[in-house]
Every structure is written in structure tokens, then in C-alpha cells.
Amino acid sequence: xxxxxxxxxxxxxxxxxxxxxxxxxxxxxxxxxxxxxxxxxxxxxxxxxxxxxxxxxxxxxxxxxxxxxxxxxxxxxxxxxxxxxxxxxxxxxxxxxxxxxxxxxxxxxxxxxxxxxxxxxxxxxxxxxxxxxxxxxxxxxxxxxxxxxxxxxxxxxxxxxxxxxxxxxxxxxxxxxxxxxxxxxxxxxxxxxxxxxxxxxxxxxxxxxxxxxxxxxxxxxxxxxxxxxxxxxxxxxxxxxxxxxxxxxxxxxxxxxxxxxxxxxxxxxxxxxxxxxxxxxxxxxxxxxxxxxxxxxxxxxxxxxxxxxxxxxxxxxxxxxxxxxxxxxxxxxxxxxxxxxxxxxxxxxxxxxxxxxxxxxxxxxxxxxxxxxxxxxxxxxxxxxxxxxxxxxxxxxxxxxxxxxxxxxxxxxxxxxxxxxxxxxxx
Amino acid sequence: xxxxxxxxxxxxxxxxxxxxxxxxxxxxxxxxxxxxxxxxxxxxxxxxxxxxxxxxxxxxxxxxxxxxxxxxxxxxxxxxxxxxxxxxxxxxxxxxxxxxxxxxxxxxxxxxxxxxxxxxxxxxxxxxxxxxxxxxxxxxxxxxxxxxxxxxxxxxxxxxxxxxxxxxxxxxxxxxxxxxxxxxxxxxxxxxxxxxxxxxxxxxxxxxxxxxxxxxxxxxxxxxxxxxxxxxxxxxxxxxxxxxxxxxxxxxxxxxxxxxxxxxxxxxxxxxxxxxxxxxxxxxx
Numbered sequence: 001x002x003x004x005x006x007x008x009x010x011x012x013x014x015x016x017x018x019x020x021x022x023x024x025x026x027x028x029x030x031x032x033x034x035x036x037x038x039x040x041x042x043x044x045x046x047x048x049x050x051x052x053x054x055x056x057x058x059x060x061x062x063x064x065x066x067x068x069x070x071x072x073x074x075x076x077x078x079x080x081x082x083x084x085x086x087x088x089x090x091x092x093x094x095x096x097x098x099x100x101x102x103x104x105x106x107x108x109x110x111x112x113x114x115x116x117x118x119x120x121x122x123x124x125x126x127x128x129x130x131x132x133x134x135x136x137x138x139x140x141x142x143x144x145x146x147x148x149x150x151x152x153x154x155x156x157x158x159x160x161x162x163x164x165x166x167x168x169x170x171x172x173x174x175x176x177x178x179x180x181x182x183x184x185x186x187x188x189x190x191x192x193x194x195x196x197x198x199x200x201x202x203x204x205x206x207x208x209x210x211x212x213x214x215x216x217x218x219x220x221x222x223x224x225x226x227x228x229x230x231x232x233x234x235x236x237x238x239x240x241x242x243x244x245x246x247x248x249x250x251x252x253x254x255x256x257x258x259x260x261x262x263x264x265x266x267x268x269x270x271x272x273x274x275x276x277x278x279x280x281x282x283x284x285x286x287x288x289x290x291x292x293x294x295x296x297x298x299x300x301x302x303x304x305x306x307x308x309x310x311x312x313x314x315x316x317x318x319x320x321x322x323x324x325x326x327x328x329x330x331x332x333x334x335x336x337x338x339x340x341x342x343x344x345x346x347x348x349x350x351x352x353x354x355x356x357x358x359x360x361x362x363x364x365x366x367x368x369x370x371x372x373x374x375x376x377x378x379x380x381x382x383x384x385x386x387x388x389x390x391x392x393x394x395x396x397x398x399x400x401x402x403x404x405x406x407x408x409x410x411x412x413x414x415x416x417x418x419x420x421x422x423x424x425x426x427x
Numbered sequence: 428x429x430x431x432x433x434x435x436x437x438x439x440x441x442x443x444x445x446x447x448x449x450x451x452x453x454x455x456x457x458x459x460x461x462x463x464x465x466x467x468x469x470x471x472x473x474x475x476x477x478x479x480x481x482x483x484x485x486x487x488x489x490x491x492x493x494x495x496x497x498x499x500x501x502x503x504x505x506x507x508x509x510x511x512x513x514x515x516x517x518x519x520x521x522x523x524x525x526x527x528x529x530x531x532x533x534x535x536x537x538x539x540x541x542x543x544x545x546x547x548x549x550x551x552x553x554x555x556x557x558x559x560x561x562x563x564x565x566x567x568x569x570x571x572x573x574x575x576x577x578x579x580x581x582x583x584x585x586x587x588x589x590x591x592x593x594x595x596x597x598x599x600x601x602x603x604x605x606x607x608x609x610x611x612x613x614x615x616x617x618x619x620x621x622x623x624x625x626x627x628x629x630x631x632x633x634x635x636x637x638x639x640x641x642x643x644x645x646x647x648x649x650x651x652x653x654x655x656x657x658x659x660x661x662x663x664x665x666x667x668x669x670x671x672x673x674x675x676x677x678x679x680x681x682x683x684x685x686x687x688x689x690x691x692x693x694x695x696x697x698x699x700x701x702x703x704x705x706x707x708x709x710x711x712x
Contacts, residue, residue: 031539034537034538034539035539035540035541037537037539038534038535038537038539038540038541039534039540039541040534041530041531041533041534041535041537042530042531042534042535042540042546042550043534044527044530044531045527045528045530045531045550045590045594046531046546046549046550048527048586048587048590049549049550049552049553049587049590052565052583052584052586052587053552053553053561053564053565053587054549054552055568056561056564056565056567056568056569057556057560057561057564058564059564059567059568060560060563060564060567060568061564063567224456224459225456227449227452227453227456228453228456228457231449231450231453243457245696246457246460246461247460248696248700249461249464249692249693249696250460250461250463250464252644252692252693252695252696252699253464253688253689253692254647254648254666254685254688254689254692255648255650255666256648256650256666256669256670256673256685257463257464257467257669257685257688257689258463258464259673260467260669260673260681260682260685261463261464261466261467261685262463263478263673264466264467264470264478264479264682265462265463265466267478269477269478269479270478270479271466271479271480274479274480303459303460303463306459306460307460335442360555363557364556364557364558364559364560365557366557366558366559366651367650367651371673371674381557381558381559384559384560384563385559385654388563388566388655389655394567397563398563401559401560401563404557404560405556405557405560408555408556408557409555412548412552412555416544416548421544421547421548421551
């Protein structure tokens with residue numbers, strides 16, 4: 001219980017509790033205990049997610065900047081290159097000697113696989129150097145001074161400044177080479193950032209295509225979702241509940257089921273083409289290629305993500321009173337004008353929420369493009385998977401993932417600012 | 428809300444035309460939404476191994492239909508293993524996700540919760556981060572701690588992916604929660620655990636069950652993480668097996684599986700809807 005301590009002079013001094021602690025301090029203590037209790041409830045999940053989710057992603061992203069491979073296998077070579085730069089011309093004789101020695105050593109421990117990995121890693125930066133590394137390693141043990149001539153004789157690549165600059169650059173344990181590669185750029189031998197060779201410029205275009213396809217899917221979803229949300233929101237509950245099933249059933253249906261179904265519908269021997277042939281719109285021999293390309297991906301993704309547009313739109317439209325439209329019309333506005341000037345602006349929070357949600361989900365999509373995308377319907381996620389599983393260029397996969405993640409988090413931040421994650425509802 | 432778009436008797440022909448056109452447009456969109464589901468069900472009874480309607484099917488001849496793909500599904504060891512894995516992983520990860528997520532939602536809804544928005548953002552992030560990035564991260568992490576090729580690894584990954592749904596649904600239920608009730612329970616002398624199980628849990632149960640169903644569906648439908656961390660058919664789940672079915676040996680068995688999965692989703696949707704109505708009724712909405 002709080003009581004007022006009466007001082008000697010008879011005027012109130014300060015508030016304290018029954019046991020004499022100042023009220024402010026006691027209140028602070030209680031608040032702290034309440035905060036701790038609330039936090040302790042959240043803590044188990046926070047710890048769990050940190051270990052199973054945040055840490056693995058952080059570790060993967062770290063890979064895009066941290067690359068200890070080359071410095072681990074060629075430490076002496078890198079030491080001799082410390083003061084070297086491409087302006088000086090070819091590196092000194094010790095560098096050639098050290099490289100020859102270390103390549104021979106790496107070949108001796110061939111079970112470690114280091115030589116192959118270093119060769120592959122260097123090759124990502126300077127195409128063609130792989131053969132120089134492996135070929136030189138084979139004869140390096142028998143080489144004699146002067147090493148410079150011997151190595152250039154073994155492979156002409158060692159006479160090029162670029163080879164040495166590549167080794168030097170990848171010798172830095174921390175470098176942003178993979179991020180440059182992810183935006184079609186690289187360092188030249190003098191350390192300037194230049195464009196990749198023409199045939200290797202694919203990622204900027206890929207990011208562009210991913211953005212374009214996501215935008216297309218988002219606007220299609222808005223275009224299709226807006227009218228049905230309006231219909232759902234303005235029908236009597238009995239009708240709208242029935243119609244809502246048509247939105248919720250696809251929402252709950254497995255993604256793979258729906259993707260499979262789109263393959264069945266869209267393939268050239270598929271249902272849709274059969275119908276078109278039967279109607280006579282297309283001939284039996286020139287069936288339309290609607291799948292394994294961008295068209296197929298966009299159609300399937302629009303259908304899959306449409307419920308994510310309808311649900312937020314519907315929940316906003318339901319709260320708009322129909323009397324607003326009626327008021328506008330009774331004041332003489334034509335129906336369309338009343339809709340456009342009075343109703344539509346009130347749906348903007350729903351439009352924003354739906355569009356952001358669909359766009360965020362679309363931009364990281366993997367399954368549908370992988371199954372129905374074909375060559376030109378692939379998105380950034382598919383290339384991350386490719387570099388993870390097939391080309392094994394994990395650093396580049398991590399860099400592409402880092403850029404994608406940064407984009408998604410920026411959109412998420414925006415969503416949180418405009419809509420608020422607390423207001424995210426499901427079903 | 429009262430209906431607003433019925434056609435008044437004094438409507439002009441233009442208004443009349445637009446009224447019907449609008450309904451036709453909406454009908455087409457609904458058809459677009461539901462068509463994949465409508466098409467796949469009859470095709471799964473196809474007697475021939477093709478993905479199109481045969482002439483016999485269109486003429487409703489009995490011999491054009493068969494249950495052979497269902498039979499194939501239920502007698503194939505690979506599919507049976509995948510069902511078993513999906514159920515095990517789904518149930519375990521649902522239990523874990525529901526427990527962790529409900530506790531976190533209770534904490535988040537407390538008035539004194541520090542840094543609420545930031546923590547909510549972190550807890551929701553598994554739903555927002557593109558699956559391929561999550562899968563890649565988990566793959567590297569699991570390789571370093573020997574968790575690849577184990578159902579335990581899948582359970583942990585699916586738990587992480589399922590928790591945001593539990594947090595969101597339970598938080599939504601707690602918004603209308605009367606905080607005087609647990610206080611009354613405590614004043615009657617009940618310890619906190621009794622208050623939770625006797626007072627709080629029964630009231631938030633619809634949200635908890637809905638969250639649990641979402642978590643289960645997330646696990647039951649997830650394929651990207653499985654693609655990365657389960658390398659042998661021993662650990663395949665149903666979606667992973669379907670993925671192979673689509674990519675490698677195209678067989679209409681996957682249509683039968685798809686139809687059965689549609690049945691599962693109808694079941695889940697109905698449950699969620701009943702729960703939603705119940706909680707609305709309880710709250711007097």
C-alpha cells in the first residue's frame with residue numbers, strides 16, 4: 001500500500017510503500033517483473049527460432065562474403081604477392097616459386113580435394129584458369145628455377161596479369177566478389193569494377209525478370225481479385241459464405257496439387273488445348289504452347305496467390321458502409337463516379353496490403369516456376385537452387401540469396417509500416 | 428452488411444447490362460480459381476495413363492473410369508513410406524509449433540511486453556523469408572551438425588516454418604480477450620498453471636486449434652526444405668514424392684494423390700470455418 005510519508009515539517013515529502021521504499025522504485029520493480037514475465041513467455045520460441053532459423057540463414061549469408069579456401073591452400077604465394085600490384089607487371093620470381101611449390105603440395109594431398117576446389121573457385125572469376133592450375137600442378141614437382149619461365153611454359157595463363165590478380169583477390173578471406181558476380185560485374189586486374197563478359201551477364205536480367213513477373217502476377221491478382229472481393233463484400237452473408245468457399249478451397253489446397261493441375265490444364269495435349277481444338281479456335285496441329293514458359297508460370301502463380309489478394313481486400317471492403325455510395329448517388333453522382341470517388345479510395349488499405357503480400361510471396365517463389373517455368377519462366381529462387389545443388393557455387397548462391405532477402409525484408413518493413421504485422425490475418 | 432448491389436426496378440438499361448456483365452466477370456474469376464481443383468478430381472479416375480479426358484470419359488462410359496491409380500497409390504511402398512513420414516513429421520512439428528507459438532502469443536499480448544513490434548517481426552519472419560533461402564540456410568547448418576537425412580531435422584525445420592501461423596491466430600484470438608478473467612481466477616486462489624489450463628486455454632482454444640491446423644498444413648505441404656535436406660526416399664514426405672512424380676516418372680498416380688489431398692484440405696477448411704463461427708458466437712459478434 002502506498003502511503004504519504006509526513007516529514008518533520010508537516011509537509012508531504014515523497015511517496016513510499018508501507019515498507020518505506022520510494023513508490024517510484026517499487027513501481028519500477030513491478031514493471032520490470034511484468035516485463036520479464038512477458039518476455040519469458042516469448043523466450044522459448046525466440047531461442048528456438050534463433051537456433052533453427054536465424055542462425056542458419058545468417059551463416060549462409062556469411063558465406064557470400066567469407067571465402068577462406070584460396071588463402072588456406074596458397075598461403076605462401078599470397079604472402080609473396082602482398083606488395084604486388086598489376087601496375088608492376090608480372091609478380092617476382094618468389095611468387096612463381098611459391099605457387100609451383102604449393103600447387104605440387106596440394107596435388108600430393110589429392111584426397112583432400114583442395115586442388116580441385118581452388119581450381120574451380122578461381123575458374124568462376126577467370127574462366128579457363130582451371131586447366132592452368134591442374135596442368136601446372138601435375139608438372140610442378142619436377143620444375144626447376146627459374147620458375148617464372150618454367151610455369152609460363154607449362155601454361156601461358158601464368159604470363160597474364162589477370163591470373164595473378166585473381167589469386168591475390170580471392171586470397172582475401174573477406175571479399176565482395178560474389179556480390180559483384182551476382183550483379184554481372186567483376187574486378188579487372190587493376191582492381192577496377194567492370195562488367196562481366198557479354199555471355200556471362202545473366203543476373204541483372206534475371207532480377208529484372210523476377211521483378212517483372214512478380215509485378216505482373218500482383219497486378220493480375222489485383223485485377224481479378226478486386227471485383228470478386230467487391231461482390232463478396234456486398235452480397236448478403238448467406239451468399240458470400242458460399243462464394244467464399246471458392247476462394248478458401250484453393251487457398252487450403254496443396255501447392256503441388258494446384259501446380260500439377262495447371263500442368264494438366266495447360267500442356268499442349270492438355271484439357272484447355274483440347275477444348276480450344278474442339279471449339280475449332282485452333283487447329284489440332286498448332287496447339288498453343290501455354291506451359292513451360294513465362295505464360296504458364298504467370299497463370300499458375302496468379303491463381304495460387306489470388307486468395308492472398310482477396311482475403312485482405314475483402315476484410316477491408318466489408319467495413320465500408322454501403323450508405324457512403326448511396327449518399328454520393330443521392331447527391332447526383334453517377335454510379336461509376338460514386339464508386340471511383342467515394343468507394344475506391346476507402347479500399348486502398350486493402351489494396352496496399354494485398355499487393356504487398358502477393359508481391360513479397362511472388363518474388364521468392366520457387367516451386368511453380370521450377371515445375372512449369374521452362375527456360376524463360378525461371379526466377380531468382382530457381383537460380384539459387386541451381387547454384388546450391390548443381391553448379392555447387394555456394395558463394396554465388398548465398399550472394400543471390402542475400403540480394404533477394406534484402407529486397408524481401410525491405411518490402412516486409414514497408415508492409416509493417418503501412419499495414420502492421422499484428423494485423424496480418426489468415427483465413 | 429446489408430446488400431447494396433441488387434438491381435433497383437428503375438435501373439437504366441446501361442446499369443442493367445453492367446449488373447449482369449459484372450456477375451459474368453466474377454463468375455469467370457471464380458471459375459479460374461476453382462478450375463484446377465475441378466479438373467483434377469475426375470481425371471484421377473481415368474482408366475488410361477493420360478492426363479486428358481478420353482472420349483469414353485466424356486460419354487460417361489463406366490469402363491473409361493477406374494480406381495487403378497488409387498490402388499497403385501495404396502500398394503506402392505514409396506508412397507506408403509511418404510504418408511508415414513508426412514504424418515510423423517506433421518504431427519510432431521505441429522505439437523512443437525503450437526506449444527512454442529501459443530506461449531509466445533500469450534507473452535506478446537501482455538501489456539508490459541518490451542519491443543513488441545520488433546519481436547513480432549522476428550517471430551513472423553519464417554513466413555516472409557523466401558523458402559529457398561530458408562532451405563539453403565538449413566541445408567548448410569544441418570550438414571555441419573549431421574541433421575540431414577533425418578526426420579528429426581525435418582521436424583525442427585517444419586516447426587520453425589509453422590510457428591508464425593500459431594502466433595498470428597492465437598494473437599488474433601487474444602485481442603478480444605477479457606483480462607479480468609485470469610485475474611479473477613488468481614484471486615480465487617488458483618496458481619498460474621491452473622489459471623492457464625482452466626480459464627485461459629478453454630477461451631483461446633479455437634485460435635490454438637486453428638493455428639495448429641495451419642502449422643500442420645504448412646508441414647504437410649512443404650517441399651522446398653525437404654528437397655534440400657532429405658536425399659533418400661526413406662525420408663520423403665508426400666509432397667516430395669509428388670515432386671518426383673511430376674519431374675521424373677509422370678504417372679496419373681499423382682492425380683489420385685492430389686484428389687485425396689483435396690479431400691484433406693476440404694476437411695481442414697471445414698474445421699477452421701466451424702471454429703471461426705464458434706469463436707464469433709462466443710464473442711457475441
